[in-house]
Amino acid sequence: MGGRSKASILYVLLQQERIRFSELRRACPPISDRILTHELKTLEQWNLIEREEFPVVPPKTDYRMSTYGKSLEPLMAAMAACTLQYADAVTR
Secondary structure, three states: OOOOOHHHHHHHHHHOOOEEHHHHHHHOOOOOHHHHHHHHHHHHHOOOEEEEEEOOOOOEEEEEEOHHHHOOHHHHHHHHHHHHHHHHHHHO
């Protein structure tokens, strides 16, 4: 799973049942709209996330983990634990 932001995006989506694009952008590390859109499209093509558009003005788009994407939860939890453990070791 390459890319700088995919893991962060998936981690945020695992924490929320559904989330809007703007909320997702704020929850992820500094990322441009263009890159976030590209990463979300890739994750959607891989069937890890689901996108729901609402026909309102201004446009509203919600994202959520797919059933297949939710199967990554143990892996994402292990990655988060490893990251925290590594960060703890570096700051000592």
